[in-house]
Amino acid sequence: MIDKTKVKELAEKWLEDKEYFLCDLNVTPDDRILVEIDHRDGVWIEDCVALSRFIEDGLDRDAEDFELEVGSAGLGQPFKVHRQYEIHEGDTVETQLTDGHKLCGTLTEVGEDTFTVVCTEKVKNEGDKRPHTEEVPHTVPFADVAWTKYHIDFK
Numbered sequence: 001m002i003d004k005t006k007v008k009e010l011a012e013k014w015l016e017d018k019e020y021f022l023c024d025l026n027v028t029p030d031d032r033i034l035v036e037i038d039h040r041d042g043v044w045i046e047d048c049v050a051l052s053r054f055i056e057d058g059l060d061r062d063a064e065d066f067e068l069e070v071g072s073a074g075l076g077q078p079f080k081v082h083r084q085y086e087i088h089e090g091d092t093v094e095t096q097l098t099d100g101h102k103l104c105g106t107l108t109e110v111g112e113d114t115f116t117v118v119c120t121e122k123v124k125n126e127g128d129k130r131p132h133t134e135e136v137p138h139t140v141p142f143a144d145v146a147w148t149k150y151h152i153d154f155k
Helices: 004-015 045-058 082-087
Strands: 021-027 032-038 067-072 092-097 102-110 114-123 132-141 145-150
Touching: 004 021, 004 032, 004 045, 032 045, 032 082, 045 067, 082 102, 102 132
Parallel strands: 032 067
Antiparallel strands: 021 032, 092 102, 092 145, 102 114, 114 132
């Protein structure tokens, strides 16, 4: 079986001087290697090819046959690493909390243990006849998050 640590070391070596970062790396029991990278401005196919070749050159096909797939984290996929939150600061995100509550709003701040999503909500203050919309900040601990992903709006 292909050594996941070896593949990770190779990927991180290629990523070292680049603005890309590793989101996920998986090696299945049948030696299928899946590598996901991301970048603030998106992922270019040429860079996926270059990383794939770099990893392949660092492994010995004669010792073990493997399948290698290098791609982007995917725009509609849940965030897997902290840095994805950082690069989406200022963007609209959806967050599903572990208690089932869902938030959709602008990711305004990312800390070490929490992040803030500002949602437009209907609020009825005491004495008001009707509710009105307000921007309401929600500070969310990462420990309470089931998933967060970039919100794609088709309007």
